[in-house]
Amino acid sequence: MGFHYFAGAALRALTAHKDGPSLYDVCDPLLLKYSGGDAHLGQFYRTALGNPALRPLLRRTGLPALKDERQLAELRAAIVRARDEEAPDWAAVGAPVAALMDGIDVRHPRPAPSPAPARAPGPADIDRAIRCCAAHLLRSYSRNGFLPTYAAFNLLGDADMGGREMVMALTGLNSRGYKNSTLLFSLARIFIAHSPARALINPPWTGIAEPMWEPMQIRHRSAYYDAFFTEALLGYIESGLASAQETEQAKRAIDDMVDFCLNISREEVHSHDGSTVNVITALAPLPHPRFSRFFAQIKQDLGFGIYVPDCDTTACSFSAATQAGSRDPILDQPLLDFYRGYQVRAGANEPRVTVPLNDNIDYDGAVVTWIDNIKGERPYGNDLDPTLNLDILEVSFRNLSRWKILETPSRLETVHRIIAFQRRLAESGAFSNPRSHIYYLPELYSAYFGRCYAAFIALPVSAQRAIDPDGSFAFIRARVLAYVEGEMITHEMNAFDAALALMALAHLGADIATFTPALHVIVASLGEGGRHGPYKAYEWNKMKTPTRILVGGAEVTSAFVLMGLALARRALRQTGQPA
Numbered sequence: 001m002g003f004h005y006f007a008g009a010a011l012r013a014l015t016a017h018k019d020g021p022s023l024y025d026v027c028d029p030l031l032l033k034y035s036g037g038d039a040h041l042g043q044f045y046r047t048a049l050g051n052p053a054l055r056p057l058l059r060r061t062g063l064p065a066l067k068d069e070r071q072l073a074e075l076r077a078a079i080v081r082a083r084d085e086e087a088p089d090w091a092a093v094g095a096p097v098a099a100l101m102d103g104i105d106v107r108h109p110r111p112a113p114s115p116a117p118a119r120a121p122g123p124a125d126i127d128r129a130i131r132c133c134a135a136h137l138l139r140s141y142s143r144n145g146f147l148p149t150y151a152a153f154n155l156l157g158d159a160d161m162g163g164r165e166m167v168m169a170l171t172g173l174n175s176r177g178y179k180n181s182t183l184l185f186s187l188a189r190i191f192i193a194h195s196p197a198r199a200l201i202n203p204p205w206t207g208i209a210e211p212m213w214e215p216m217q218i219r220h221r222s223a224y225y226d227a228f229f230t231e232a233l234l235g236y237i238e239s240g241l242a243s244a245q246e247t248e249q250a251k252r253a254i255d256d257m258v259d260f261c262l263n264i265s266r267e268e269v270h271s272h273d274g275s276t277v278n279v280i281t282a283l284a285p286l287p288h289p290r291f292s293r294f295f296a297q298i299k300q301d302l303g304f305g306i307y308v309p310d311c312d313t314t315a316c317s318f319s320a321a322t323q324a325g326s327r328d329p330i331l332d333q334p335l336l337d338f339y340r341g342y343q344v345r346a347g348a349n350e351p352r353v354t355v356p357l358n359d360n361i362d363y364d365g366a367v368v369t370w371i372d373n374i375k376g377e378r379p380y381g382n383d384l385d386p387t388l389n390l391d392i393l394e395v396s397f398r399n400l401s402r403w404k405i406l407e408t409p410s411r412l413e414t415v416h417r418i419i420a421f422q423r424r425l426a427e428s429g430a431f432s433n434p435r436s437h438i439y440y441l442p443e444l445y446s447a448y449f450g451r452c453y454a455a456f457i458a459l460p461v462s463a464q465r466a467i468d469p470d471g472s473f474a475f476i477r478a479r480v481l482a483y484v485e486g487e488m489i490t491h492e493m494n495a496f497d498a499a500l501a502l503m504a505l506a507h508l509g510a511d512i513a514t515f516t517p518a519l520h521v522i523v524a525s526l527g528e529g530g531r532h533g534p535y536k537a538y539e540w541n542k543m544k545t546p547t548r549i550l551v552g553g554a555e556v557t558s559a560f561v562l563m564g565l566a567l568a569r570r571a572l573r574q575t576g577q578p579a
Contacts, residue, residue: 005203012196013057020062021072023191024055027184030079037084041180048181049188054155058188061195065100075100082183090170090179097187098163104193106159108434109208111491120516121523123572127241129526130565132534133558134236137229138246140533140555141253146260146290147555149225150217150537154210154548156202157189160435161544165357169545172354175306175379178546185547207494208443212537212550221290223265223280224313225556226257227320232559234323235566254324261317262328264288267309269371272341278330279338279371280314283307306379309371311339312388312439319395334403336411339367339392343414344384354381357544358438361430365417367392369438385438386425387445389418390452397455397467406466415467422449423472426479432487439541443488446480447500447564450507453477481508489517495525496538496557502564506571515568522561529554535561 031045066072075096082093141147161169166186173179192198205211233250236242242250265288267281283289318331344352346364353363366389368382396405396415405411425431431449432442440448456464456473464473484504488497498518505514529535533554540556543549 006200009196009200009203010057013200014060016060016196018060018062019067020064021066022060022062023049023058023188025062026066026072026075027079027187030076030083034083038082038176038180040177041079041083041184044177044180045184049184057197057200058191058195061191061197063100063191063194071096071099079183082180091167094163094167094170094183094186097183097190098167100190101163101166101186104157104190106156106161106189106193108159109205109210111207111493113490114492114517116490116517117520120519123569125523126519126565126569129523129534130236130239130241130562130569132526133562133565134233134242134246134250136533136558137233137236137555137562138249138253142249144290146221147225147229147253147257147559148219148221148290148553149540149551149556150212150219150553152212152217152550154202154550155185155188156192156198156548157185158542158544158548160357161186161548165544168357169355172356172381173379173545174354174377174381178379181546189547205494206492207497208441208488209494209496209500209538209540209552210550211494212539212552217537217553219290220283221260221288222283222313223261223317224282226260227313227316229555229559230254230257230261230320230324232562235563239566239569258321258324258326258328260284260288262321262326262330265313265317266330267373269309269374270376271338273337277333277338279309280317281307281309282313306377308373308377308379310369310388311342311367311371312369312385312391314371315388315391315395319391319398322395322398331399332402334405334408334411335392335399336396336403336405336414340410340414342367342371343417344368352382353384355383355545357383358385358436360433361386361428361436362421362424365421367418383438385440386422386431386436387440387448389421390445390448393418393422394448394452394455397452397459400459400463406463412466419468419472422476426476429479431480432483438544441500441539442483443497443500444541446484446488447503447507449476449480450504454507477508480504481510484508485510485514489514493518493521494538495522495528495535495561496540496552498522498525499557499560499564502568503560506564506567509571512568512572512575512577515572518564519568522565529557533558 027045031042034042078093078096081088137147169182170179192201203213233254237247237250261280265280265284266278268276269279271277321331344363344366352368363384366384368384369388370378370380370382372378430436431445434442453473484501488501498521501518502515526534535557537553538557539550540552
């Protein structure tokens with residue numbers, strides 16, 4: 001899609017025939033100026049939805065349903081309650097918005113079937129792509145002093161967020177500002193879905209992972225991202241392709257990123273036995289996240305002022321540091337003792353999941369996402385993501401001896417219960433359903449299962465039997481491989497999809513012939529990123545609330561392509577294929 005596509009979409013939005021009240025007809029009289037009540041709701045409206053960039057695109061979009069005076073009055077009354085009441089009934093506030101969300105027709109991508117290429121790219125092509133990605137990462141690190149990641153809003157929202165799920169979020173989130181943003185973003189997406197501006201805000205794409213089209217992207221740094229950049233650079237060093245100078249540069253970057261994870265992002269919290277534990281926060285205090293001054297203020301205005309630690313960032317940071325050979329005493333903490341307090345037991349602490357957007361799956365045995373900070377704050381309530389639980393298993397396998405997991409019955413039981421949770425996902429096929437995931441795609445789950453499986457099979461056989469006496473890992477492996485081989489690589493992919501497919505296939509020991517489609521896409525796409533890097537920025541992870549917020553970046557794509565290609569290259573060499 002080029003200039004003509006976007007120009008045409010913009011023209012249609014600016015000249016659309018208005019049929020019914022617009023977003024601004026509904027909200028301007030209530031939220032542009034008022035005194036008393038909750039000031040943030042109006043501030044959010046003016047910053048995010050009433051701004052000069054979005055207003056021209058949506059001012060001519062009206063909802064015919066709101067020509068019904070009763071329905072319009074109910075909607076306005078709900079906004080007034082959210083604005084003025086000290087403790088609104090958020091289910092009642094959300095009800096009129098939820099009623100308008102039927103028929104917005106937001107769907108998950110459905111890539112077309114793609115014929116298999118005749119042959120795989122040659123070894124020189126694979127090596128060139130690896131070196132390009134590594135050079136991009138090292139160059140970006142040298143220029144910025146860190147490896148940036150970006151966040152971008154998709155105002156059309158997530159396909160799994162209907163009216164029912166929006167009300168779940170409104171009632172389950174704890175932060176008033178986060179409830180405000182969820183309410184107003186949900187209202188805005190209804191108008192966007194019925195507007196010609198939809199084609200501009202959410203253009204089509206190839207593959208599954210969404211490209212980050214938005215011109216306004218928020219640059220930031222997090223320990224979670226540094227952990228995976230660390231793994232990518234370790235993979236480059238291990239590939240044998242790095243020059244002596246590149247190896248030295250990569251090691252310096254790895255040391256810095258491990259320090260950022262374990263020290264700068266360290267936060268002390270209370271454990272469930274009353275002790276204190278050091279965990280890793282999702283977003284370190286300013287100035288460490290590296291926001292620009294403009295976006296730091298925007299973040300505050302949008303209601304994202306408080307960030308708390310999370311189980312995933314902690315697990316991935318510990319894993320990356322372990323792989324990098326860190327001896328920081330923080331790694332001696334047996335995280336499983338802490339995670340056990342956040343593990344769901346059906347009927348006992350199931351209410352810990354306050355935002356059950358993926359209630360199509362059985363949570364028993366899984367660990368929730370967010371960790372209460374030392375003040376007991378939990379602005380996002382809590383949710384539960386399957387991929388996060390793979391990361392907990394992976395870091396546990398890497399620290400099996402250090403944490404004395406096999407010798408400690410409670411720790412081994414915690415691992416067994418997470419594995420049982422993952423097996424149920426595989427048995428039901430729910431792992432391949434986007435609705436089952438909060439922050440990730442099923443395709444990324446597949447790649448991360450491969451990463452977890454590789455850590456598992458690296459253990460001694462006796463340890464594998466103690467951890468997995470009923471062969472759950474073999475069972476899940478078969479199901480995930482069938483999905484990757486039968487769905488992912490047989491349909492159109494973009495470079496990020498292809499990297500995820502390679503990670504899964506290589507880690508799970510697939511036939512090297514299955515690498516060909518993904519290798520072909522990656523080599524053919526090299527250069528698509530233009531001045532930003534070898535590849536475009538794609539969706540790595542996301543927030544489904546308050547709207548669809550994508551996180552990724554050109555550096556992220558380079559890291560994942562590097563990891564996928566390095567794994568594939570090693571597998572090809574082990575089987576005697578040229579690589």
